[in-house]
Amino acid sequence: MNAIAPFKCLLACVTATTMCAMMTACSPSRTPSSDASSTAKRPASTVEVRRGGITPLPSSSTGVQVAPVFSLTTPAKGWFHSTTDQGAYVHAGDVLGTVGDQQVTAPVDGVIETVAQDNDMAADYPLFSIRYGGMSASVDATALLATIDPDQPLTGRFQITDAQGPTDCAAVVNDGVATPPSSAEDTAGSATTAHGTESTRTLQCLFPKDVQARPGQNATVVLTATAVEDALILPVTAVAGRLASGQVSRRDGDSFATVNVKLGASDGTSIIILDGLEEGDMVSATAPNLTPGAQS
Incomplete structure (x- = not known):
């Protein structure tokens, strides 16, 4: 009786070990390939450099002011x-x-x-x-003025918050007085110093005098330049930079390469590519350095 008990115990251990091995063999296993596929990086989305028309227009939410000289x-x-x-x-x-x-x-x-x-x-x-004996609102036009002909006429429209509109600007003019080098007076609000050093270049939309507006009200102003009918364009979200030069990530086979580009005017949604790319080039839809690893 005592000799049989150890044998039964050994048999039970062998049976349990066999069942565990069978269960392990039948259960699904995680292979290295399945782990790799679950963590594989998705390819970056791309956009194509194409030809199209664009109307340069900066816009701004700003305040109503007494029009400066x-x-x-x-x-x-x-x-x-x-x-x-x-x-x-x-x-x-x-x-x-x-x-x-x-x-x-x-x-x-x-x-x-x-x-x-x-x-x-x-x-x-x-x-x-x-x-001018009326009201106005100012718009930062630095990028626009740097990318269009200096003698190109500009028009504009404005909307005063909670008021009638939109309304055409009576005129689009310089914001403040450009002081001649010979002048001894300092003019408040000047966009150009006596030495000709420019900072931000702003323009003002002069309101027609029959428009009811008060200083301090909020307004949205959109300035419009002459439309460019045929240009290479990209979405602004694909370009790092806005003024004169920038960078994009151009697809090169299975990878991306950072490319310097010369930039033209923008309408806020698209931007003109003057140099650095050709029609049909594919670039990352996300600008360089905005999403680490997207352009590797």
Whole structure:
């Protein structure tokens, strides 16, 4: 009886070991390949460089203000001759003077506060400062002005919060007075210093005088330049940079390479590619350095 008990115990152990082995063999196993597939990096989404039209337009949510005195500058280098006196009240469209064979006209009604002396002028030299008797709102147009022709006309529309609109701007002009180097006065709100050093370049949308607006109200302003009908464009989300130059991640086989590009104007959704890419190139839909590892 005592000899049989150890044998039964050994038999039970062998049986249990066999069943465990059978259960292990029947259970699904996790192979290295399945682990790799579950953690594999998804390929980055791409967009194609294509040709299309674009209308450059910066927009801004800003405040209503009493329109500051603004300046009219030379459209090009040439001899300036004034036909208007300081203190005169002028109407929109009046000829104020000439630069070479080009006329300088008043964009709105207003009072001439300063007049430059007749002289051989460089481009963008301030000729007249005008006080407009109405309200306005300012827009940061640094990127727009850096990517369009300086003599390109601009238009705009604005919407005052909780008011009627939208309404066309009476005119789009410089924000503040560009002070001539010979002037001894410091003009508040000037976008250009006496040494010609520019910072942020802003423009103001002058409100028509029949629009009811008060300083301090909120407004949204959209400025519009001449449409570009045929250009290489990309979504702005695919480009790192907005002013003059930037970078994209161009697909090169199964990988991406960072490419420097020269940038043109933007409408806030798309941006013009002037150099660095060709039509049909595929680039990452996410700009470089925004999502680590997406452009590897």
